[in-house]
Amino acid sequence: MGQGRILIIDDDPDITEAMSVVLENKGYTVASAADGSAGLEQVAAERPDLIILDVMMRTSQEGFELSRQLKGSAEYKDIPILMLTAVKDKTGLDFKSTAGDESWLPVEEFLDKPVKPDVLLEKVASLLSKS
Amino acid sequence: MENLLKSTSLIQRAYWLVRLRWVAIVMLGAATFVAGRFLHITLAAGALYTITGVLLVYNFVLYDLLRYWTWGQKAPSPGRIGRMLTFQIAADLVILTTILHFAGGIENPFSFFFVFHMILASILRSKWESYVHASSAVLLFGGLVVLEGLGVLPHYDLVGFADHGLYDKPIFVFGFLFVFVVTLYLVVYMTSSISEQLRIQQESYERANKLLEEKDQLKNQYVLRLTHDIKGHLAAIQSCLEIVIAGTVGALNDKQTDLIDRAHRRTVKCMAFITALLKLTRMKLTGELEVERFSLKNCLFNALAAVQNKARAKAIAVSHTITTSTDELPGEAVLIEETVTNLLFNAVRYTPEGGAVELEVRDDGPFVRVTVSDTGIGIPDEAMDHIFEEFYRAPNARAVERDGTGLGLAFAKEVVERHGGTIEATRNPTAGTTFTFTLPQRLTPETD
Numbered sequence: 001m002g003q004g005r006i007l008i009i010d011d012d013p014d015i016t017e018a019m020s021v022v023l024e025n026k027g028y029t030v031a032s033a034a035d036g037s038a039g040l041e042q043v044a045a046e047r048p049d050l051i052i053l054d055v056m057m058r059t060s061q062e063g064f065e066l067s068r069q070l071k072g073s074a075e076y077k078d079i080p081i082l083m084l085t086a087v088k089d090k091t092g093l094d095f096k097s098t099a100g101d102e103s104w105l106p107v108e109e110f111l112d113k114p115v116k117p118d119v120l121l122e123k124v125a126s127l128l129s130k131s
Numbered sequence: 132m133e134n135l136l137k138s139t140s141l142i143q144r145a146y147w148l149v150r151l152r153w154v155a156i157v158m159l160g161a162a163t164f165v166a167g168r169f170l171h172i173t174l175a176a177g178a179l180y181t182i183t184g185v186l187l188v189y190n191f192v193l194y195d196l197l198r199y200w201t202w203g204q205k206a207p208s209p210g211r212i213g214r215m216l217t218f219q220i221a222a223d224l225v226i227l228t229t230i231l232h233f234a235g236g237i238e239n240p241f242s243f244f245f246v247f248h249m250i251l252a253s254i255l256r257s258k259w260e261s262y263v264h265a266s267s268a269v270l271l272f273g274g275l276v277v278l279e280g281l282g283v284l285p286h287y288d289l290v291g292f293a294d295h296g297l298y299d300k301p302i303f304v305f306g307f308l309f310v311f312v313v314t315l316y317l318v319v320y321m322t323s324s325i326s327e328q329l330r331i332q333q334e335s336y337e338r339a340n341k342l343l344e345e346k347d348q349l350k351n352q353y354v355l356r357l358t359h360d361i362k363g364h365l366a367a368i369q370s371c372l373e374i375v376i377a378g379t380v381g382a383l384n385d386k387q388t389d390l391i392d393r394a395h396r397r398t399v400k401c402m403a404f405i406t407a408l409l410k411l412t413r414m415k416l417t418g419e420l421e422v423e424r425f426s427l428k429n430c431l432f433n434a435l436a437a438v439q440n441k442a443r444a445k446a447i448a449v450s451h452t453i454t455t456s457t458d459e460l461p462g463e464a465v466l467i468e469e470t471v472t473n474l475l476f477n478a479v480r481y482t483p484e485g486g487a488v489e490l491e492v493r494d495d496g497p498f499v500r501v502t503v504s505d506t507g508i509g510i511p512d513e514a515m516d517h518i519f520e521e522f523y524r525a526p527n528a529r530a531v532e533r534d535g536t537g538l539g540l541a542f543a544k545e546v547v548e549r550h551g552g553t554i555e556a557t558r559n560p561t562a563g564t565t566f567t568f569t570l571p572q573r574l575t576p577e578t579d
Binding site: 012014015017018019021022025113114115116117118 | 362363365366367368369370371373374377379380402
């Protein structure tokens, strides 16, 4: 059974619920937020061990901005972020996972939606074991 | 951009004049030689050879200038090239008049050649400028024959061709000039009317084309928006279904499992379609490639690996021949890999059990040529022209596999063309289809 507090920041309540079910079933504690600012408040209140962040919320930039904000703060920069996006599919959004680039996206892992339950659990476990 | 295009096509026209002048120079030299040597016509050969030489130098200078304009750092403005065209036409009229003066004046039938200059002027320049050129031709040639007739200018006899000179017979000179003037103005009138009409037509085509492109962009934005929203809903549906299927929230009975499986299968298919449409539309909208040096070989092997299981299940032999070092192609690896994967998947999908699929890659001049051929069901004649269209599926492909996005080949075409290559499908002599696409080995301005 997994252990750890996970914060899901996504404006799609059904996706959030589906992931929560999978994660809670494995023993994780799950909290959620529906937008960037609520997410930031939750991060401060909950001190999660892992953040699952949707790249496209109300504005297509919200996920990006939040990830940069978190990784730029001394307090939260060590919390791993799993970003939900089609990054592997380069025809979509263009960004790189290396620093220094303007399109730098400072997250540990990417997953395209819909996330398969076993893949989600595997990524979450590996990120939590690293941190 | 429009300015640049205009400059380029104007320079092409200027080259055209220079090329025609090479022909004229050769003709002038040859005619002088043949007339004197074989036809025994006495003419001012010295003067004519000198003019040939001057023309040769003049044309080389123009040619050099055009080359400089074509390859130089800064393209000249359309106005400047236009003025050069005007100058060339005017200078050519003076040169032709001079040649005629030294070769019999009014008695030389080469005076018909003024008609060519009028046609060129009417095609290349505006209507009013062409009339100005016609008028200067009339003034130059008319002045020449009148002054020769009056004895103000010397007349060079064409002995052996027009022995009993007509240049000093007023009735002949005026009759000739009358026809000459009418011919020139009529030629300008007719040619410039036609070319002006063509110009107007071309402009309206260009406008219509631009409008269509704008509409297409609007459509793409609409489709992007729509597919993006649908994808969000589908992702949520699929996530929920997968949790139920995984048994995370408890076991289902057989009938429930069956129905949920059906719902899931349909969702996955719908998702594949929406994802393909989203990719294609995004590419059409942004139109940009992330060009890097990539290994084509890696892409090919990844694509081969991707279809391996499906091919094995149908006992289809997938072979490959790669006879080029393809480690340093400019382009976007992910897109090329997906294109090759698409083509291989199609080949396997539409080839009956026990068939063969072959992937071949070789150098082809400045390109790399990739071919995927199969022993499959083939593409019917009437479908050949449509297979790269969005959503099109050949009837026999539909019969073999009911579900298919009809977007795979449209995507492949978009990717290949964005890279500066081409893609085509041909029928194999025995059975099946061969898809061939090319990729440039070096960067061209389009892919830069």
